[in-house]
Amino acid sequence: MTGKIYSASTTAPVNIATLKYWGKRDTKLNLPTNSSISVTLSQDDLRTLTTASAAEFFDCDKLWLNGKEESVEGNRIRACFAELRAVRKVLESANPELPALSSYHLHIVSENNFPTAAGVASSAAGFAALVRAIANLFELPQSPEELSRIARQGSGSACRSMFGGYVAWDMGQSDDGSDSRAVQIATQEMWPDMKSVILVVSASKKETSSTVGMQTTVNTSSLFKYRAEVLVPQRFKEMSEAILAKDFETFGRLTMMDSNQFHAVCMDSSPPIFYMNDISRLVVGLIETVNKIYGRVVAAYTFDAGPNAVLYYLEKDEPIVLGLLKAVMPDVDGWNKKPNTASITPTVPEGVD
Ligand code: ADP
Ligand code: DP6
Ligand code: CO
Numbered sequence: 001m002t003g004k005i006y007s008a009s010t011t012a013p014v015n016i017a018t019l020k021y022w023g024k025r026d027t028k029l030n031l032p033t034n035s036s037i038s039v040t041l042s043q044d045d046l047r048t049l050t051t052a053s054a055a056e057f058f059d060c061d062k063l064w065l066n067g068k069e070e071s072v073e074g075n076r077i078r079a080c081f082a083e084l085r086a087v088r089k090v091l092e093s094a095n096p097e098l099p100a101l102s103s104y105h106l107h108i109v110s111e112n113n114f115p116t117a118a119g120v121a122s123s124a125a126g127f128a129a130l131v132r133a134i135a136n137l138f139e140l141p142q143s144p145e146e147l148s149r150i151a152r153q154g155s156g157s158a159c160r161s162m163f164g165g166y167v168a169w170d171m172g173q174s175d176d177g178s179d180s181r182a183v184q185i186a187t188q189e190m191w192p193d194m195k196s197v198i199l200v201v202s203a204s205k206k207e208t209s210s211t212v213g214m215q216t217t218v219n220t221s222s223l224f225k226y227r228a229e230v231l232v233p234q235r236f237k238e239m240s241e242a243i244l245a246k247d248f249e250t251f252g253r254l255t256m257m258d259s260n261q262f263h264a265v266c267m268d269s270s271p272p273i274f275y276m277n278d279i280s281r282l283v284v285g286l287i288e289t290v291n292k293i294y295g296r297v298v299a300a301y302t303f304d305a306g307p308n309a310v311l312y313y314l315e316k317d318e319p320i321v322l323g324l325l326k327a328v329m330p331d332v333d334g335w336n337k338k339p340n341t342a343s344i345t346p347t348v349p350e351g352v353d
Contacts, residue, residue: 006101008136009051012129014114014121015040015160015167016196016310018255018302019239020262023218023228028075029177030156033218034232036169037185037239038160039312041196046120050110050129052137058105065110065126072108079153080131081106088138101138108133115203119275119306121161123210127154128161148182157210164188166243168236191246193315197322199329201279201307210305213266213273220270227265232258248314252300255312256287259302266305277307282328287311290324 015038023033061072061081072078088102108130116122131151135142142150144162152159152169159182160167166187172180188194208216217224235254242250266273276284280303287301299313299321313321 003055003057004099005053005055006099006104006137007051007053008133009049010129010132010136011043011047011049012125012132012161013040013043013164014046014125015157016121016198016302016304017157017160018251018300018312019232019235019258020304021156021169022214022262022265023224024156024214026175026177027215029180030076030153031177031180032156032169032171033228035171035236036157036160036232037236037243038157038167038169039194039196040161040164040167040188041198046114046125046198048110048112048122048125048129050108050126050133052130052133053107053109054101054104054137055107056100056104058107061106061108063108063110066112066116076127076154077130080127080150081134083150083153084131084134084138084140087140087142091138091140106134115200115308117205117209118200118203119206119304119308120198120200121157121304123155124157124161127151127158130154131158132162145181145183149177149180152177152180152182155210165190168240185240186243191243194248195313195315195318197311197313197325199279199283199309199311199325201277201283201309206275206306208273208275208305213269213275213305216271216273217265217269221265221268223268224265227261231261249297252297252312255300255302256297260284263303275305275307276303280307280309283309283311286324286328290320294320 017036017038019037021032021036025031025033063070063072085102092098092100092102110126112122114120128151131147135147148159148162151162160169162182163184166185167182168185169182235258239254263276266275284301287299290298298317299311302310
């Protein structure tokens with residue numbers, strides 16, 4: 001094996017939706033049935049690290065995820081490769097002195113420093129990092145918005161990890177997906193006292209992937225249509241406004257309502273899908289109780305397609321929130337109080353999944 005290997009590395013953050021994407025109107029292009037909103041978490045704690053390499057002597061595309069070789073035959077990853085190669089090709093045509101990377105095979109090495117396929121948005125950070133690493137390798141001039149359109153084809157939620165802060169994924173109207181991409185609503189600095197904590201209730205791979213789960217809901221839930229067509233568009237406007245106004249009460253209330261409704265349409269699917277478990281419900285009860293005692297939203301919970309809780313709260317309430325969690329879950333590992341995010345692993349009582 002001889003010849004030059006070209007490489008580029010990048011990291012990408014996790015984003016956790018506060019208004020959930022759940023359902024596709026086009027499964028090939030990953031076009032959603034509703035727009036969504038998320039908060040991008042600090043990379044100090046959770047991140048994907050990806051290196052993309054290209055060389056003339058590589059004989060096929062390959063991907064290693066967390067040290068294990070994975071298939072690159074899936075349509076989603078191939079769509080990302082194809083789009084990025086097409087843009088690189090345009091660049092090479094205009095600049096013939098550039099190496100012909102668009103015609104070389106790619107080797108991708110990626111590592112998540114948090115649980116994969118456990119409902120902590122690994123597909124979001126994973127595909128955002130994959131697209132950005134290749135875009136860096138190809139020295140593409142595309143904007144983050146344009147790269148988000150490509151990352152969306154790898155995993156819908158990945159388009160939102162192209163930005164920090166508060167991010168909206170506009171579902172778009174077109175059939176070709178050209179207007180289905182992420183935009184930033186507000187930077188993290190705009191709301192510096194917002195904090196989050198992740199409770200890793202289970203790091204196991206979920207039984208029903210997000211991709212399969214959401215189409216089961218689209219095809220079988222009778223509540224789903226009303227959520228996607230009526231409730232989410234209303235909430236989208238209210239939540240965007242609450243973020244811009246730094247109105248934590250409204251932001252938190254909508255976040256909890258939307259998480260609960262997302263899990264309700266999962267349960268309304270056939271067969272029903274259960275992502276939350278006993279510990280998840282314990283966390284819901286704790287937060288609802290503390291909010292009731294204080295007569296305001298002290299903290300807001302949200303659960304993605306998995307049992308792990310994400311809490312949002314304002315810095316001034318950190319003693320209440322972390323104090324409460326420490327009191328009920330004293331044996332936690334890895335307490336971590338980085339600026340934006342802290343992840344803790346509560347000890348799960350015996351006999352509970
Ligand atoms: P999650 O809740 O973790 O996003 P999903 O079911 O949506 O779970 O997606 C998990 C899948 O995403 C994995 O099985 C894998 O195919 C893909 N994935 C996760 N991390 C990466 C990564 N770093 N690079 C490429 N693909 C990834
Ligand atoms: C519950 O983006 O993982 O986390 O597009 O099929 O890869 P695919 O699904 P994915 O779904 C995320 C679902 C969610 C909500 C959200 O992130 O908006
Ligand atoms: Co995912």
